[in-house]
Amino acid sequence: MSVERFHIHIADEVLDDLKRRLHHIRWPDQLENSGWDRGVDLTYLKSLVSYWREQYDWREQESQLNRFSQFRCKINGVDVHFVHEYGKGPNPMPIILTHGWPDSYLRYQKIIPLLTDPASYGGDPKDSFDVIVPSLPGFAFSSSPDHPGVNNYQVSEMWAKLMTKELGYDKFAAAGGDIGSGVTRYLAWNHPELLFGIHLTDIGIIRDLLTSHEQVKLSEEELQYKKRALEWLSLEGGYMSIQSTRPQTLAYGLSDSPAGLAGWIIEKFRAWSDCGVTSVKDLAKMNSLRISWFIGLLTQSGRQRRCITKIHILCRH
Template sequence: MSQQTQSYFVLPEATEEITPFTVHIPEDAITDLKQRLKQIRWPDQELVTDWSQGVPLAAAKKLANYWGNEYDWRKFETRLNQFPQYRTLIDGVGIYFIHAQSPHANALPLLLSHGWPGSIIEFMDVIERLIDPTKFGGKAEDAFHVVIPAMPGFGFSDKPRELGWNPGRIAKAYAQLMTEKLGYKKWVAQGGDFGSAVTHSLADMQPEGLLAAHVNLLFVVPDKYPKNPTAEEQKAIDGIEAYLNKKSGYADMMNTRPQTIGYALDDSPLALATFIYEKFWEWTDNNGKPEDALSMEQMLNDISLYWFTGTGTSAARLYWEGVGSTIRTHLFFAASRAATGIINLPMAATLFPSETFTPPKKWAEAAWSDIFYWNHVDKGGHFAAFEEPDIFAEEMWKVFQSFR
């Protein structure tokens, strides 16, 4: 059956066939959003002069005003519809994906996996760089066919109606998309955030045709911290502890009570916007405000996708599914171990300086048996492709050269 969201948007029923898909949000949904933004009940101003209590009131008002009075969803919708989009049924769930094919011969199929609070929108500015590198300083032999699925419960993919859609199950669905649905005989994978967890799972599974994988968030923490850590290890440990003790409140809520936080995320555009906007502040390479790294329009493209598809709750459930009750003490440990303990597929990593966690290579060497590429870049954060499309694309060109 087709699915009705909270904002008047109905997804077409997915079938086993690959069906072309075009985005068109009903005007009623846009009008409803603007009306809600006019009726905000504002809280008191924060009692600090920074972001330590959350998004400052002035910043929240600026964001809401831009969304309600200046932002143009139709502009982004037109841009999105320039890329070939599809839906197909996999494991009982309709999966939406962009499939942008290169004009160059022998292009390598590349699966890009997003996370939360990102979306397929993270990759908008890298698609053309990847499918036609010659327009951006690259070579024809660097080209990719790009496949970007929306995770179940995100964007224009269906919302799962049963438990069990964790990163491992998503990885199996993505492998089926690449091999059975699209017919690729050889391909590579890349991911960040929960997309990295999916990519780790793919690398562990080694599905047919998967040659290598790359991540920009590395889940490679040892089972126990070293007794005498090096300076690099101590920095990584400090980062993990700071996250667990001071920065994981958002994850605690989604990990333990996704339905409860979902009422705010799917009913209040301000709640949704500030919940995501705060992550753009905390996780990007910025000088104090999110707009240093991403434009207001870029951030609202992502936020609006969550709003118009009514996926605040269903996306939050990925935390509940993916980590369980371990968030406070074992978030990274739980995600760092694949089923076999060691990943044997060729693995690559690019470390961006403002990522939430940057482990030393020796930790990766203990978890991955074949590291064929390891690089630190000088700018960028958690949303690598979104923040630094040029750097990200150039990394992809270099990373997968030897697998063509």
């Protein structure tokens, strides 16, 4: 399939089904004064679900999201969804931005106009970019592979094809965070000749340092990193263990319960940000949550987590 225009439209029956489910939630109990210590606060999640059910207007948000130029094309058997906005400058540099989990391509929606049209925000038009923001396989409006094995390396190869063979760029920049950081690193590793440079918002968990043998001497900085990473994994890494080992089991609950999906995702939005409890009316957060429900992202993202874990194990031997 060649590159084709894509327009978001969620069927009315899907919206009606979601609203019905949001009206029939069986809430769990919560220990007194536990707040967020044991997971998502019950009062907060009830408020979020109430806003989701009674006030949040998907059709309005859908219209806003469709202001971006969106496309799909088939690469290695996956229908890849992506935003492609051209820069408003004399010689825009192409850049591909890759998101992570539990977010989506919407991670970058606020910076797309800043990159494509810097002059409108006090910048120099010479610094403009052609911005390409693909959805990872199984996320948002990219299709899910029907077989295991799609990992960061394979996605990086898909992105190289997207940028060169499908979109015709000879050279481009790349940036990413979380899963997108891994994809971007593989692009730089395997295709340096295609890249102007890369930008990472994080370097992720460097598993080689965490599993290094005693005979491997680590620097003081590496030892500090190892200590902090292991502490983080012990407190925050439970989701990773579940998604990378038993994604199918998890998917049954999260595919059937919008409140369950919201709890699983909102906890991470709060824990991985520096702003504390965000408003239940945060539209960017709600849009990502809504799209996650429509597409059933948890099954595929869990599969990808499993593949990522396996490729790290293979690289150590």
